[in-house]
Amino acid sequence: MVNIIQVTDFHYGSEFQDEYFDNMIQYIKDNNPDAVIVSGDLVHKGRYRQYQKFLPYYERLKEVAPHIIAIPGNHDVKNNGIIFFEKLIGPRRSTLLLPEKNTIIVGVCSAKDDVSTGEIGDEQLDWVARQFNESTLENRIIAMHHHAIAVPYSGRKQTTLTDAGEMIELAQLFKVDLIIMGHKHIPHAYVIGPTTFLYCGTSTSNKVRADDTPSFNHIILDEGDLEVQMVNSITLKKSLLLERKEGHTRFVRPRRTRIEHLLKSEVWDD
Numbered sequence: 001m002v003n004i005i006q007v008t009d010f011h012y013g014s015e016f017q018d019e020y021f022d023n024m025i026q027y028i029k030d031n032n033p034d035a036v037i038v039s040g041d042l043v044h045k046g047r048y049r050q051y052q053k054f055l056p057y058y059e060r061l062k063e064v065a066p067h068i069i070a071i072p073g074n075h076d077v078k079n080n081g082i083i084f085f086e087k088l089i090g091p092r093r094s095t096l097l098l099p100e101k102n103t104i105i106v107g108v109c110s111a112k113d114d115v116s117t118g119e120i121g122d123e124q125l126d127w128v129a130r131q132f133n134e135s136t137l138e139n140r141i142i143a144m145h146h147h148a149i150a151v152p153y154s155g156r157k158q159t160t161l162t163d164a165g166e167m168i169e170l171a172q173l174f175k176v177d178l179i180i181m182g183h184k185h186i187p188h189a190y191v192i193g194p195t196t197f198l199y200c201g202t203s204t205s206n207k208v209r210a211d212d213t214p215s216f217n218h219i220i221l222d223e224g225d226l227e228v229q230m231v232n233s234i235t236l237k238k239s240l241l242l243e244r245k246e247g248h249t250r251f252v253r254p255r256r257t258r259i260e261h262l263l264k265s266e267v268w269d270d
């Protein structure tokens with residue numbers, strides 16, 4: 001069993017809330033996860049000064065996280081910020097092995113210099129495949145910023161990878177348990193075959209969509225079984241987002257649909 005906390009889209013420099021960050025740190029400290037995954041947009045504009053000011057916050061996060069893996073988002077690479085991400089935060093892609101937890105986490109960079117669209121690219125796809133080829137660890141996780149599959153509420157910009165199909169196929173071929181994403185601040189999940197596609201809200205900013213709350217994901221993965229609790233960054237109240245047990249999936253829709261908000265339709269779960 002591996003215990004992971006996904007935090008994301010801090011957006012330091014724009015609508016960032018110290019109070020939410022403090023709450024998140026406290027939760028991580030109290031729950032002692034095996035690893036923390038940061039899925040991009042740590043800073044808002046990618047500027048050197050912004051990274052410098054954010055660093056003490058990142059140090060606090062590293063202090064409470066025994067293992068941490070961070071990958072850049074489109075905001076981190078604005079204004080050539082990828083240079084400072086790699087200088088001050090870490091490499092744009094990396095693999096975290098937790099052999100005692102039978103777990104491999106592969107973080108890839110879907111962000112590209114100065115554009116908001118995402119792509120993994122052939123060279124990285126090859127690299128990801130090699131990470132899984134060379135590993136016998138059974139809990140398999142990929143972390144990236146952009147979306148493999150479009151989510152509701154994500155607006156009219158292109159939010160999915162230009163090579164999303166390749167990534168989905170790769171996940172199926174290597175029986176990846178979980179693809180973890182950030183980007184549009186929308187907690188959500190889909191399941192295709194062995195893979196759960198998990199999306200997270202903004203953990204430390206007010207950049208929420210509709211009447212969502214800032215949040216982060218607490219994940220327990222255990223030989224194919226999965227439980228994801230969405231944690232409210234203001235109250236630290238948990239609510240179940242997804243549960244997979246022996247191949248049976250329960251997804252708890254965390255919000256009204258956009259159409260329910262806009263029109264008179266009501267949409268039922270069952």
Ligand SMILES: [Fe+2]
Binds near residue numbers: 009011041075183185
């Ligand atoms: Fe973001």
